[in-house]
Amino acid sequence: MSARVVAVTGASGGVGRGIALACGAAGWHVWIAARRAAEGEAVARGVDAAGGAGRFVACDVADEVSVERAIAEVVARDGRLDAIAHNATSALSPKPTTLRDVSLADVRDHLAVSLRGAYWLARAAHPHLRTARGAYLLLTSEAGFEGKARLPIYAAAKAAQRGFARALAREWGADGIRVNCLAPLANSPAMERAFALDPAMQARVLGRNPLGALGDEIADVGAAARFLLSDDARYVTGHTLMADGGSCPVT
């Protein structure tokens, strides 16, 4: 049987990279669908080193044509597409704001990447996922459950993905396509910098975490994503899996 073919958006770093490398370790063909070519190519080489086959494909998830071209390239090269992980998120995600002063442009930017990107990917990938009886995974966040006082638009965009996935799971079940969400809490260079700048944040984030540490983006979060993308999760759909060390009090 040929190797599983998966595309991961926003995989040139952070959690997306962790998912890509975890899938590579299973011997999968992993497409790094991202805007940053140099970083994406480096992750693709990491997938090779992990035991899979990595390739970079340029993809701006907010752009319909870019998404269509990326999916077409994956299928043209590998002959199939078994699964997608939509991990890309707006560059504005960590930008503090409030509902009293956020700009419309910022709101639109958040939604264009997280939500409209999910819509473009669904449209472009559906025929291939149907053929493969595959899986569509969206990377959401604990913020989508519990809200965030200083990141309300990010939280809203992540919650919107959950509502989207819930409905799509019901629509695509008859096609044999599973649709799920994953809410990770992972270590990243950005998180390390934030902790260094604000020790109180570190205490706040880890203080409610029963496991007492941030997740490893490959071994903890990547492995959880790989499960949902794989046939091991063949009876799981419409679900949000929390891979957050038990941090989020809403399940």
Next chain:
Amino acid sequence: MHESLLIACTRGPAASALASTLGAGLLALPDEVDALEAWREREAGGAKCARIAVGLMHGREISARALLGVDPASWLARAEDPIARWVFALGVAAARCWDDGAIVAVIDRPAPLDCAGFAPESAAADAACALVRSLARSEGARGVRVNAVVTSARLAPATPVAPAPPLASFPGRLEREVVGAVRMLLADDASGVTGQVIAADCGRTW
């Protein structure tokens, strides 16, 4: 001057019915999303109220349509534009709510069992619920409570997925089941309740 204020998307029948039943003044959002920033700038400084309901109701019943049949323009109109309206409506609500006041959002949300064909609406509704929870966090320091009532009254399919909802009154009516839950959350009896999303849908959502 009204003690209560309803901030609504349009002055359509649903918003009018809600405002009338609540005895609230009505503040309409602009039709155009591009006008939301100017609207917030203008309205945020208006008279403050102790209790505010925000009801961005769909102006008409929405028909189920599989996502692959939703064209890009419809996607924006049904998913992203409503989220933008919620952002600005709740921003004005926060600005105009007295300390120790209460805000309740009334959100059209398809029940999970019945959400096939309503992916845009399901996305927008979950986003609105998260905005409510975020606002509960940011406004709680000054005693303001923020909660949501979700209703599937305009998003229920003609034939709901079995089993039937527990109450025969499903999907519920704005003027009765929904307004009752809004009153409950606005009242001082709910002084310890914030950041909650209550489904007033006759038992369809749990």
